[in-house]
Amino acid sequence: MRTLLTGNYAVAEAVKLSRAKVIAAYPITPQTTIVEKLAEMVEKGELDAEFIRVESEHSALAAVYGAAIAGRRAFTATSSHGLLYMYEMVWWVANARVPLVMAMVTRTIGPPWNIHTDHTDLLTMRDSGWIISMAENVQEAFDLTIQGFRISEEVDLPFTVGLDAFQLSHTAEVVEVPDQQEVDEWLPERRQSYKVLPGNAVTIGNIGPNEYTAKLRYAMAKAIEDSRKVIEKADNSFGEKFGRKYGGLVEEYRLEGAEYVVVMAGAWCGDAKDAIDRLRDEGLPIGMMKIRYFRPFPKEEIKRLEGKEVLVVDRAFSMGYMGIFGMEVSSVIGDVTNVIAGIGGVDVGVEDFEAMFRKFASRKLQRLEWWPREVFS
Amino acid sequence: MSLPMESILLPGNPACQGCPHALGLRALSVLENVVLVVPAGCTTIISGVHPKASFSVPVLHVPFASAVAVASGLAAAYKQEGVEANVVVWMGDGAADIGFATISGAAVRNEDIIVVVSDNEAYMNTGIQSSGTTFWKAKTTTSPGGKSEEKKDLAGIMLMHRIPYVATASVGYLQDFVNKLRRVSEIRGFRFIHLHSPCPPGWRFDSSKTVEIARLAVKSGAWILWEYDGRFRISSPSKPYKDETKRVPLEEYIKTQGRFRGLSGEDIEEIKKKVEEQWKFVLTMEKTFK
Numbered sequence: 010m011r012t013l014l015t016g017n018y019a020v021a022e023a024v025k026l027s028r029a030k031v032i033a034a035y036p037i038t039p040q041t042t043i044v045e046k047l048a049e050m051v052e053k054g055e056l057d058a059e060f061i062r063v064e065s066e067h068s069a070l071a072a073v074y075g076a077a078i079a080g081r082r083a084f085t086a087t088s089s090h091g092l093l094y095m096y097e098m099v100w101w102v103a104n105a106r107v108p109l110v111m112a113m114v115t116r117t118i119g120p121p122w123n124i125h126t127d128h129t130d131l132l133t134m135r136d137s138g139w140i141i142s143m144a145e146n147v148q149e150a151f152d153l154t155i156q157g158f159r160i161s162e163e164v165d166l167p168f169t170v171g172l173d174a175f176q177l178s179h180t181a182e183v184v185e186v187p188d189q190q191e192v193d194e195w196l197p198e199r200r201q202s203y204k205v206l207p208g209n210a211v212t213i214g215n216i217g218p219n220e221y222t223a224k225l226r227y228a229m230a231k232a233i234e235d236s237r238k239v240i241e242k243a244d245n246s247f248g249e250k251f252g253r254k255y256g257g258l259v260e261e262y263r264l265e266g267a268e269y270v271v272v273m274a275g276a277w278c279g280d281a282k283d284a285i286d287r288l289r290d291e292g293l294p295i296g297m298m299k300i301r302y303f304r305p306f307p308k309e310e311i312k313r314l315e316g317k318e319v320l321v322v323d324r325a326f327s328m329g330y331m332g333i334f335g336m337e338v339s340s341v342i343g344d345v346t347n348v349i350a351g352i353g354g355v356d357v358g359v360e361d362f363e364a365m366f367r368k369f370a371s372r373k374l375q376r377l378e379w380w381p382r383e384v385f386s
Numbered sequence: 387m388s389l390p391m392e393s394i395l396l397p398g399n400p401a402c403q404g405c406p407h408a409l410g411l412r413a414l415s416v417l418e419n420v421v422l423v424v425p426a427g428c429t430t431i432i433s434g435v436h437p438k439a440s441f442s443v444p445v446l447h448v449p450f451a452s453a454v455a456v457a458s459g460l461a462a463a464y465k466q467e468g469v470e471a472n473v474v475v476w477m478g479d480g481a482a483d484i485g486f487a488t489i490s491g492a493a494v495r496n497e498d499i500i501v502v503v504s505d506n507e508a509y510m511n512t513g514i515q516s517s518g519t520t521f522w523k524a525k526t527t528t529s530p531g532g533k534s535e536e537k538k539d540l541a542g543i544m545l546m547h548r549i550p551y552v553a554t555a556s557v558g559y560l561q562d563f564v565n566k567l568r569r570v571s572e573i574r575g576f577r578f579i580h581l582h583s584p585c586p587p588g589w590r591f592d593s594s595k596t597v598e599i600a601r602l603a604v605k606s607g608a609w610i611l612w613e614y615d616g617r618f619r620i621s622s623p624s625k626p627y628k629d630e631t632k633r634v635p636l637e638e639y640i641k642t643q644g645r646f647r648g649l650s651g652e653d654i655e656e657i658k659k660k661v662e663e664q665w666k667f668v669l670t671m672e673k674t675f676k
């Protein structure tokens with residue numbers, strides 16, 4: 010069925026179709042409408058789930074962790090300060106290898122108070138062991154949410170779907186929503202390696218020899234490495250079932266014959282693609298490698314860009330170094346040009362990208378440049 | 387005494403000699419289908435070193451402030467699945483400090499869980515630091531001159547949440563604690579027990595004296611045992627001490643513990659006033675919730 014949905018409502022719809030059984034979340038703009046919608050679905054009996062109205066984000070992820078470790082499909086969502094407030098639990102659920110899904114509506118971090126998008130919040134999850142995906146449009150946010158449950162449960166790692174504040178969360182697009190039976194056919198019953206149930210006298214998380222911690226971390230590193238294949242497989246089979254295949258860890262856009270390649274992630278990729286189309290029409294050999302998964306990092310895919318002129322456009326900056334994507338991409342292929350833009354929700358539209366890419370192709374960008382230059386001078 | 391024969395806390399666990407948590411944990415054995423949720427604290431140690439474990443029930447170790455929220459999630463999942471379980475949070479007074487919002491939030495939601503705060507009146511696991519419930523004037527490593535702040539009444543605060551069940555208990559009166567746990571197992575919803583747990587190394591007394599000192603706290607009126615399940619009653623071990631003249635002098639309790647060494651007569655008078663206020667509160671509650 011084709012339906013007009015905002016990004017947040019699409020995520021809620023996907024959670025419902027994935028038959029989540031326990032949902033806990035705390036309000037924060039721009040995430041709030043996801044859980045409002047889910048609360049409404051539970052209240053109306055459209056979704057057979059427990060909704061826990063927790064008193065903080067730390068408790069939201071703690072409650073979802075409890076539910077998931079007891080064996081139920083569980084979901085939460087947050088943004089920005091909410092993520093930072095739950096940060097201890099972010100690491101705990103990953104280290105405990107508990108499958109669950111969280112939507113992260115990206116929003117900058119204060120001060121000053123600002124509810125608009127950049128990717129600083131999401132990328133603080135980088136080293137925690139979560140599988141970190143980022144959507145370009147509402148349909149992709151919907152699809153990633155359903156895929157998230159399957160991928161997470163296959164590798165015993167938590168999964169997050171990043172979607173940009175307002176540009177996706179509050180913007181309505183036409184979404185292809187499959188019916189329940191189709192989703193049931195594609196998404197198997199929840200599975201996980203272990204459960205905490207009465208009568209099963211296991212102790213989870215107690216003290217152990219240091220080697221025990223090290224071994225668990227090693228196993229986790231292996232699991233997230235292996236998730237590359239699981240993600241690709243999920244993307245393929247999802248494509249076969251629903252007709253939408255994105256390409257796995259990255260999406261390649263007009264890369265055939267491209268000498269100039271833009272690397273970026275998130276909602277603004279749509280506008281950047283429009284700019285690429287215009288420049289292609291003029292004969293400039295430019296394309297995009299869109300990062301769909303920040304973790305596991307698409308290192309093999311990025312490696313294919315060796316020998317090309319690469320521009321990484323970042324919506325997050327690592328203080329004291331460079332853009333976070335810029336840093337990561339250059340760790341694979343060496344020096345890249347890195348533009349920092351859209352911080353705190355600053356608008357970057359098709360015209361901006363067109364101008365930026367033109368400058369890039371004519372080598373007029375500095376290696377590290379905050380965009381647009383006028384704002385920062 | 388009708389204490390359970392089989393203990394969920396197994397012998398050979400690494401608790402200190404005379405550990406009050408160990409006494410209290412054994413009493414939990416009267417509950418069936420227990421799933422124990424334990425935040426950071428001394429009980430983390432008592433639980434043993436992997437691959438061994440000190441409990442014969444499932445135990446989930448969780449971050450310091452998260453226990454009651456994790457328990458809420460477990461309870462929700464068991465409800466969804468139709469699994470019979472007593473989800474029990476066993477936490478220290480420190481965990482109750484840092485996780486207070488989670489206790490309060492879960493109480494307001496009337497989550498179907500049991501929360502026991504085993505209160506040894508300091509953060510013992512990190513080396514005896516002052517907590518919200520540290521006794522007036524007690525010396526800790528962060529209050530070396532004696533605690534100058536108030537002592538908060540956790541059970542009183544929980545009573546004001548209007549939950550189905552609130553009680554205080556003491557490791558000095560395990561039968562009373564067990565009776566309360568039995569009562570708790572007949573009730574659903576949020577149930578809270580504030581357990582008084584004198585700790586030998588933390589309070590500086592001999593490890594053979596845990597029960598004796600716990601009892602002195604009750605006999606001197608410094609710790610009052612009560613129970614609320616819609617009705618508020620002073621529990622039998624504390625009943626005689628409604629009459630102030632029946633109480634053991636507070637000095638008798640105080641002088642048993644190194645943490646009170648060097649208190650002046652003035653200090654003790656001040657503490658007596660606080661204890662009196664507490665009795666007034668408890669007696670008022672008894673009248674209010676008849």
Ligand SMILES: Cc1ncc(C[n+]2csc(CCOP(=O)(O)OP(=O)(O)O)c2C)c(N)n1
Nearest residue numbers: 426427428450478479480481508509510511
């Ligand atoms: C967020 C966080 N802060 C601090 C700590 C360190 N910490 C571990 S146990 C503990 C004190 C525990 O005190 P309490 O809850 O009273 O339990 P007890 O050890 O006295 O039984 C502290 C401060 C931690 N684990 N997590």
Ligand code: SF4
Nearest residue numbers: 402405406428510585
């Ligand atoms: S320090 Fe006190 S509470 Fe902690 S294990 Fe030792 S006796 Fe028990």
Ligand SMILES: [Mg+2]
Nearest residue numbers: 478479506508
């Ligand atoms: Mg303590």
